[in-house]
Amino acid sequence: MKVPLTWLKDYVDLSDLDIETLAKVMTMVGLEVGEIRLVGLPLPPGELHEFKYTGLSWPADKFIVARVDEVMPHPNADRLVLCRLNDGQEEIVVLTGAPNLYDYKGKGPLEQPLKVAYAREGSTLYDGHEPGHQLTTLKRMKIRGVESFSMICSEKELGISEAHEGVIILDDDAPTGMPLVDYMGDAVLDVDTLPNMVRDASVIGMAREIAAALGKTLQMPDATLEMKGPQLEGRAKIEIIDPELNSRFMLGLIEGAAQKPSPYWVRRRLNLSGMRPINALVDATNYVMLELGEPLHAFDYDILVNRAGGKVPTIITRTAKAGEKLTTLDGVEYELDPEMELVTDSAGALSLAGIMGGEESEINENTVNVLLEGASWNFINIRKTVSRLKINSEAAYRFSRGIHPALADLGVRLCLKRMREWAGGEIAEGLMDNYPNPPEDPVVELSATWVNDSLGTEIPAREIAGILECLEFECRVDGDLITVKTPPHRLDVHDGLIGRADLLEEVSRIYGYDKIPSRPLNQPLPPQRISQGMALEETVRDLLVNLGLQELIAYRMTSPEREARRFPPEYDGAWEEYLEIQNPITVERRVMRRSILATLLETLEYNYTFSPRLAVFEIGPVFHPVQGQQLPDEKMMLSIGMTGLREKPSWKNDAPEVLDFYDLKGVIEGLLAGLHVEGICYQAAQHPSLHPGKTAQVCIGGKVVGVMGELHPLVKANYELGDAPVYVAEFDLVKLLESARILFDVEPVPSYPPVFEDLAVVVDEAVTAADIEEVIRQGGGEYLAKVQMFDIFRGPQVGEGKKSLAFSLTYIAPDRTLTDKEVLKLRNKIVHLLGEKLNAELRS
Amino acid sequence: MADKAAELAKLEQIQAEALKVLADVAEEDALEAWRVAFLGRSSPVMAVFSSMKTMDQALRPVMGQAANKVRQALEAALAEKQDILKDEALVKALQTEQLDVTMPGRPVERGRLHPLTQVLRQITRIFGDMGFQVYRSPEVETDDYNFTYLNMPPYHPARDMWDTFYTKTDGVLLRTHTSPGQIRVMRERSPEPIRVILPGATMRYEQLSARSEIEFAQVEVLVVGEKVTFAELKGTLEDFARRLFGEEARTRLRPSHFPFTEPSAEMDVGCFVCGGKGCPVCKETGWLEILGCGMVHPVVLEYGGYDPAKYSGFAAGMGIDRSTLMRYRIDDIRHFRNNDIRFLRQF
Known part of the structure; x- marks a missing residue:
């Protein structure tokens, strides 16, 4: 809510504070000030400001309240006038084109001189004819033969509003010669109202908080009414159908009011608060809503009588009937649900209760008699209506957060008083008040010890009570115990334990968070738990980063079409059920992802032109709906993707090799070694996304934990990717981590020298490296410490359908140096076994 | 001879x-x-x-x-x-034998953690030093855990604070904050004292722009015990802020409102971009809002299985994306999940 400083000053003495200090005080009690717009006032002193200031200052020697004594025609232009103006020091003739002065043109000296805002030569102000807020400085110039160097200002030029059609006509009592900033200089504080502080969506509400924080007194406006009109009783009736939805309904009547604008100061305040002034009657309702936080509604009384067929109108509050319709004052027709609360009369709906008035019965340009409604509505019902009709208003904003019914009375009184002051007329004797459901203002017992134990403070009971009393709570102190009664202007305080917490917030807020000490945590350390999975997840991240991979974090939201790209076209896979989002921001992100591979491929696609080498991984959940289970399974997955060159080209190696299957496998081997996984086995496998001949499943202890391979060429064609093949792997992270070993045996470092030997064998193509290694290990027994394949050869030398694989073997004994004879014996055994089991021949 | x-x-x-x-x-x-x-x-x-x-x-x-x-x-x-x-x-x-030492070195590709992981690890380490352990809870949640148990019954005005993605499964939504984890950890641990942080992805219905994301990472802090004080909340979070932002970092707590804490506060840290003089990053205020916090609301304790007459606690929540954005003056929050390699390589 935007609140003008001068308005706040009506209720609390702020003469000893500059705006900056005030804004800080407000922020520190929970009225967060976002921006401060200067409307005349100078920037507060000091270099450093904690708020953003915008707007215009009016230096006291430049901007003056002046008096226009006569409006004369311009000799050479019909649309310009010359004003004989007195600024308190001298008489000047000022040229202006303001249409609202044409009426006074050529009428000689004015009987009632006009008070205006006058800017002297050299003033800097906003250009009234340029869009936005462009600064301009007044210079001496000739306009159509008449010299001009100063200006009578419009609201736009002074930064009050966007209005630039006419100049401001101030109220008649404005003192000529007074610096304008002293007369009406202001600053508008933009305050972010917290959801539980709707009581402060009002000038008085904010003033109350400020007064409490500063230890000052809140001055409430005088609401004494002079009721000289005939009795209201008997000229209207109120009927409340459901007191749960409408706890109070009040009416007041003013008759014989005039159609005229509000005084200038009222219009200025409304403008500064972001409300458009309409006329004195409407302005009065808006003014009181902003002032007190109680939205009011004004009906044209004559229209109601008319609708009642000339009889006494009965106001009935009830929920809508099926199919009932209402056109609100903004001209929109709504079809209503039977749950929506309405204000009606015998002829039908008048307004959406607490939200917006109907078009028919609102105040119009002929209204002279006003029936004023002050009521209280169930905030949940209002919220439901607002969200269903997607309608909003200042009234709905307040009523949907809970307004205390006690405010209705003060609101009606203040509004009638102002209508009479600003529009004239007489207030009918007596108010009508139907109050079937007054809330019980909670009484909470608070112990000072508990307050201090909760805050870590030592505030005496009396001081705690004092703080609450500043906010108008009624307190009774009995030793440590404070009995606190909630004031009848707020609904946010509960009773019991919740009420206690509510009051703790009030005490700490006003006491000042900055005065509460800071202490280290002084609580027993909870039982420490091992969360192995999460710790290991971080180990996986570290291992993959050490292996040169970049971590990714991808969006969880995707679409089934996006995910389907990971399959070849016309792939006939199982139908996959997605967790669907009801209100997606785009169809592209309307489900939660099922596959971590799909997002990985999208990332490779996005990046492949940016880097010659891509090696990336992601750890994250996928979401699988499960029958009979409310929440989906969130499975933690790991994806790895590699494509492009093995290293970046450089002068050392200008044509690096392209990454292949075994680069990916090397990464996976490194990862599994780092997790000290045992019993790993890679088996040729099939996967719809992968090349049928270049795919392996990774098994640990016989269980499949993941799959790796080259992207199927048909899948690759679904993405815009480079020429290089793409290698991906996908792991079920939970299964993978189940096999990780935290503890493992370290083998002794050998103290006897190893014996190295190479062995090249020729085998059929179908025999795998793993087959050969297994046989070698069988033959080598305990002294064979290491077997490593280091070469592969195919060619006429080894024959068609055959290949030669070379292995380097390391023999070692823990207790002695192996002799040549021993090694030869082992070698012979291996060769024999290879021949026997794999039909392998030694290659010479 | x-x-x-x-x-x-x-x-x-x-x-x-x-x-x-x-x-x-x-x-x-x-x-x-x-x-x-x-x-x-x-x-x-x-x-x-x-x-x-x-x-x-x-x-x-x-x-x-x-x-x-x-x-x-x-x-x-x-x-x-x-x-x-x-x-x-x-x-x-x-x-x-003289080399041209200005010639470039042989390229070695360094692996990197995602910037959000890097920052999350710093945060986890700092809280870990203070005895906090990590607790993880689901990203897809029920309406009850995300709102009702956090003291926001249906139609509660505070629900407006979060723009929510609902799913087509009745009562199931994408969590708008990490706070539902508070209830889960309390229900699991009651009546033990609690000292945990809850990191994770959260989702909010926003229009994607340089400043707003639909998915982002948060960390929740939760302490529950007997006689946990506001002073301890202040001390713990100030220590945390100093360790994350530097010994000189100024902080302030200012009243705020969250339905699941009372009293509630926002913690601001002196703007590390301009040093408090005012700049576009801190919107000319010299302060950056880094986390929301407060004393756990009695209703929340009750839903979590702790008797609010006996137990109290504090909680805090912060967005990792936003604070990372500010620290490195990143121009666009969408970089984090677009995974542009040219962005990621800078960390």
């Missing part, structure tokens, strides 16, 4: 000549030639040894001794010369 004298003189002469030649030797090759000439099998000195057999019996010891002396002298001289040449060669090599 003239023979003997002559032979000895000859040896002396050989030595003198050899040493004279050696003095002029300046290269390895020449030195090798010298060695062959004067110490080789057919060199004069060696010839003396090979002629021993035919030599007069009486001459043998004398000649043998003399020849040995010459050989030793020549060998010593050779060794000395070798050292000199080696030293000279090294000096020469050191003078001539």
Whole structure:
């Protein structure tokens, strides 16, 4: 809510504070000030400001309240006038084109001189004819033969509003010669109202908080009414159908009011608060809503009588009937649900209760008699209506957060008083008040010890009570115990334990968070738990980063079409059920992802032109709906993707090799070694996304934990990717981590020298490296410490359908140096076994 | 015995000549030639040894001794010369072998953690030092956990604070904050004291722009125990902020509202971009809002299985994306999940 400083000053003495200090005080009690717009006032002193200031200052020697004594025609232009103006020091003739002065043109000296805002030569102000807020400085110039160097200002030029059609006509009592900033200089504080502080969506509400924080007194406006009109009783009736939805309904009547604008100061305040002034009657309702936080509604009384067929109108509050319709004052027709609360009369709906008035019965340009409604509505019902009709208003904003019914009375009184002051007329004797459901203002017992134990403070009971009393709570102190009664202007305080917490917030807020000490945590350390999975997840991240991979974090939201790209076209896979989002921001992100591979491929696609080498991984959940289970399974997955060159080209190696299957496998081997996984086995496998001949499943202890391979060429064609093949792997992270070993045996470092030997064998193509290694290990027994394949050869030398694989073997004994004879014996055994089991021949 | 004298003189002469030649030797090759000439099998000195057999019996010891002396002298001289040449060669090599050290190094691709992981790890470490353990809870949640148990029954005005993605499954939504994890950890641990952080992804219905994301990472902090105070909340979070943002970091707590805490606060840290002078990052205020916090609301404790008459606690929640954005002055929040390699490589 935007609140003008001068308005706040009506209720609390702020003469000893500059705006900056005030804004800080407000922020520190929970009225967060976002921006401060200067409307005349100078920037507060000091270099450093904690708020953003915008707007215009009016230096006291430049901007003056002046008096226009006569409006004369311009000799050479019909649309310009010359004003004989007195600024308190001298008489000047000022040229202006303001249409609202044409009426006074050529009428000689004015009987009632006009008070205006006058800017002297050299003033800097906003250009009234340029869009936005462009600064301009007044210079001496000739306009159509008449010299001009100063200006009578419009609201736009002074930064009050966007209005630039006419100049401001101030109220008649404005003192000529007074610096304008002293007369009406202001600053508008933009305050972010917290959801539980709707009581402060009002000038008085904010003033109350400020007064409490500063230890000052809140001055409430005088609401004494002079009721000289005939009795209201008997000229209207109120009927409340459901007191749960409408706890109070009040009416007041003013008759014989005039159609005229509000005084200038009222219009200025409304403008500064972001409300458009309409006329004195409407302005009065808006003014009181902003002032007190109680939205009011004004009906044209004559229209109601008319609708009642000339009889006494009965106001009935009830929920809508099926199919009932209402056109609100903004001209929109709504079809209503039977749950929506309405204000009606015998002829039908008048307004959406607490939200917006109907078009028919609102105040119009002929209204002279006003029936004023002050009521209280169930905030949940209002919220439901607002969200269903997607309608909003200042009234709905307040009523949907809970307004205390006690405010209705003060609101009606203040509004009638102002209508009479600003529009004239007489207030009918007596108010009508139907109050079937007054809330019980909670009484909470608070112990000072508990307050201090909760805050870590030592505030005496009396001081705690004092703080609450500043906010108008009624307190009774009995030793440590404070009995606190909630004031009848707020609904946010509960009773019991919740009420206690509510009051703790009030005490700490006003006491000042900055005065509460800071202490280290002084609580027993909870039982420490091992969360192995999460710790290991971080180990996986570290291992993959050490292996040169970049971590990714991808969006969880995707679409089934996006995910389907990971399959070849016309792939006939199982139908996959997605967790669907009801209100997606785009169809592209309307489900939660099922596959971590799909997002990985999208990332490779996005990046492949940016880097010659891509090696990336992601750890994250996928979401699988499960029958009979409310929440989906969130499975933690790991994806790895590699494509492009093995290293970046450089002068050392200008044509690096392209990454292949075994680069990916090397990464996976490194990862599994780092997790000290045992019993790993890679088996040729099939996967719809992968090349049928270049795919392996990774098994640990016989269980499949993941799959790796080259992207199927048909899948690759679904993405815009480079020429290089793409290698991906996908792991079920939970299964993978189940096999990780935290503890493992370290083998002794050998103290006897190893014996190295190479062995090249020729085998059929179908025999795998793993087959050969297994046989070698069988033959080598305990002294064979290491077997490593280091070469592969195919060619006429080894024959068609055959290949030669070379292995380097390391023999070692823990207790002695192996002799040549021993090694030869082992070698012979291996060769024999290879021949026997794999039909392998030694290659010479 | 003239023979003997002559032979000895000859040896002396050989030595003198050899040493004279050696003095002029300046290269390895020449030195090798010298060695062959004067110490080789057919060199004069060696010839003396090979002629021993035919030599007069009486001459043998004398000649043998003399020849040995010459050989030793020549060998010593050779060794000395070798050292000199080696030293000279090294000096020469050191003078001539010069790299262009400005040429680029051989590229080694460094792996990297995602920036959000890096920041989350810093945060986890700081809280870990204070005895906080990590607790993880689901990203897809029920309406109850996300709202109702956090003191926001249906139609509660505070629900407006979060723009929510609902799913087509009744009562199931994408969590708008990590706070539902508070209830989960409380229900699991009650009545033990609690000291945990809950990191994770959260989702909010927003229009994607440079400043707003639909998915982002948060960390929740939760302490529950007997007589946990606001002063401890303040102390813990101030310590945290100093460790994350630096010893000089100023902080302030300012009243705020969250349905699940009361009293509630926002913690601001002095803007680390402008040092508090005011800049676009801090919207000219000198302060950056880094986290929301407060004392756990009695309703929340109750839903979590802790008697609010006996237990109290504090909670805090912060967005990791936003604070990372501010720290590195990143121009667009969408970079984090677009995974542009040119962005990620800068961390």
